[in-house]
Amino acid sequence: MKFIELEQRTPEWHAWRKAGITATEAAVILGLSPYQTPWRLWSEKTGKALPPKLDDNPFVRFGLENEIVARQLFEVAHDEVVLPACGECDDDPLFRASFDGLTADNEPVEFKCPGTRTLEEVRTLREESAAYKLYYVQVQHQLLVSGAKAGWLVFLDSTSNSLIEFRIQRDEALLTRILAAGREFWEKYVVPKKEPPKDPARDIFVPKGDEETARWIRLATDFRNAAVQAADLQKQLNELKNVCTNCKEELAAMMGDYRYADFGGVTLTKRVTKGTLDSRKLLATGKLSQAEIDACRSTPSESWLIRPTDTLQPKDFVEDEQTKALAEAEATEAMWY
Numbered sequence: 195m196k197f198i199e200l201e202q203r204t205p206e207w208h209a210w211r212k213a214g215i216t217a218t219e220a221a222v223i224l225g226l227s228p229y230q231t232p233w234r235l236w237s238e239k240t241g242k243a244l245p246p247k248l249d250d251n252p253f254v255r256f257g258l259e260n261e262i263v264a265r266q267l268f269e270v271a272h273d274e275v276v277l278p279a280c281g282e283c284d285d286d287p288l289f290r291a292s293f294d295g296l297t298a299d300n301e302p303v304e305f306k307c308p309g310t311r312t313l314e315e316v317r318t319l320r321e322e323s324a325a326y327k328l329y330y331v332q333v334q335h336q337l338l339v340s341g342a343k344a345g346w347l348v349f350l351d352s353t354s355n356s357l358i359e360f361r362i363q364r365d366e367a368l369l370t371r372i373l374a375a376g377r378e379f380w381e382k383y384v385v386p387k388k389e390p391p392k393d394p395a396r397d398i399f400v401p402k403g404d405e406e407t408a409r410w411i412r413l414a415t416d417f418r419n420a421a422v423q424a425a426d427l428q429k430q431l432n433e434l435k436n437v438c439t440n441c442k443e444e445l446a447a448m449m450g451d452y453r454y455a456d457f458g459g460v461t462l463t464k465r466v467t468k469g470t471l472d473s474r475k476l477l478a479t480g481k482l483s484q485a486e487i488d489a490c491r492s493t494p495s496e497s498w499l500i501r502p503t504d505t506l507q508p509k510d511f512v513e514d515e516q517t518k519a520l521a522e523a524e525a526t527e528a529m530w531y
Contacts, residue, residue, distance in 0.1 A: 195281040195282065195283065195284055195300065195339055195340050195341055196281060196282045196284060196287065197279060197280070197281050198210065198280040198281060198282060198290070199280075200280045202278060202280065202292050207280070207292070210280070210290070211290070211292070212238070212239060214282070214287070214288050214289065214290040215288055215289050215290070215376045215379070215380065216290055216291060216292065216335075217291040217292070217332045217333075217335035217336050217339070218332055219235055219376075220331050220332065220334070220335040220372050220376065221328055221331040221332065222234075222235045223235070223372075223375050223376055223379045224331065224371065224372070224375055226327075226328065226331060227328065228324075228328070231392070231393045231396050231397050232379065232383075232390050232391075233389070233390050233391070233392045233393065233397045234397060236379075236383050236384060236389070236390050239384045240384060240387045253309065256307060256309075256352075257306070257307040257308075260307040260350055260352050261294060261305050261307060261350075263350060263352070263355065264305040264307060264348060264350035264357065265294070265295055265303075265305060267350070267355065267356070267357050268295070268303060268305070268346075268348055268357060268359075271357065271359075274297050274298065275298075276294075276295030276296060276297055276303045277295060277296060278292075278293060278294060278295060278296075279292075279293045279295075279296050280292050280293070281293070281339050281340065282339065283338055283339045283341075284341065286373065286377070288376065288377065288380060289335065289338055289339055289372075289373070289376060290339060291335060291336045291339040291340070293336060293340070296340065299342065300340045300341065300342050301340070301342045301344060301345050301346065302333060302336035302337065302340055302342065302345040302346070303345065303346040303348060304329060304332060304333050304336065304345070304346065304347050304348065305348050305350065306325070306329060306347070306348065306349045306350070307349075307350045307352060308325060308349060310353075312325050313349060313351055313358075316349050316358055317351075317358060320360075321360070325349075326347065326360065329347050330347065330362060331368070331372070333345045333346075333347050333362045334362070334364070334365050334368050334369060334372065335372055337362075337364045337369070338369050338372060338373070342364070343363065343364050344361060344362060344363050344364060345362050346359060346360065346361060346362065347359075347360040347362055348360070438500075441500075442462070442498055442500045445460070445462055445500070446462065446464070446498045449462065449464075452464075453466075456503070456508040456509055457508050458506055459502060459503050459505065459506040460500055460501065460502055460503060461500070461501050461503055462498060462499070462500045463498070463499045463500075464496060464497075464498055465496070465497045465498070465499060466494060466495075466496050467494060467495045467496075467497070468488075468491055468494050470491060470492050
């Protein structure tokens, strides 16, 4: 293995990773990663898409913060110092790895600090867990790069500061697949910038050709404009509804015990609904008076119905000072329109 003097997570390190196939990308190329597709990886390798920013991801931060704890626990348990490193495969430098740790014999040690659910699955299912199967490929890629015969996959239980360790032997059949698929991916798709097949369930749709692209842009523009206008109208509608509700509540309060009003261009009616009868209670008591029946009802409810009318004048109202004022208001209102 050729060691590469790079500090991990620096701009230079990111550029070096982009120029080759890394251990985390092996499962992607083989179609085994739930997090990324070959098409998305190709998009990032060719500069057509930016890699996701993981600095603010709480799971990523948790893993980085606790990796040093896992390393210290491993070193104490095995009386071995493991150091982070970067390296390229002697046989094919296209294949490269950033090691969480290497032993004195260049055995890779991959540390994982998962959440509670993943950790419990690893503890229960062991080699049959989804996390083990995914990271098994990553460690195999690291064995390809380092040339070692075996390595370690280590999960940290941060609640108890304990480790779940797996000793992983070199899998020549899988390494052959990693080499063949990786080289094909690079030469067939990355170098010529030829788009690989997409996964419709996971990759994004992008229109193709001038006609389809133009049609998409036209429809998207129409939708965006309509959506903005609809949002503005909905805001106005909500404001108007609030005005109606406030006016209805104040008018109802002005009416006191009255149940009906027709004045100033609105009618206001109080609707009183009797409470529903408790049939079991009613049957249990036998023949009852009306008062006793009403006692079996739930609490009655009240609501107000308000409607605009065609005129400010109340229907069939005898003219007096109020109607004169309404007539003047109606005449003024007509001038506004």
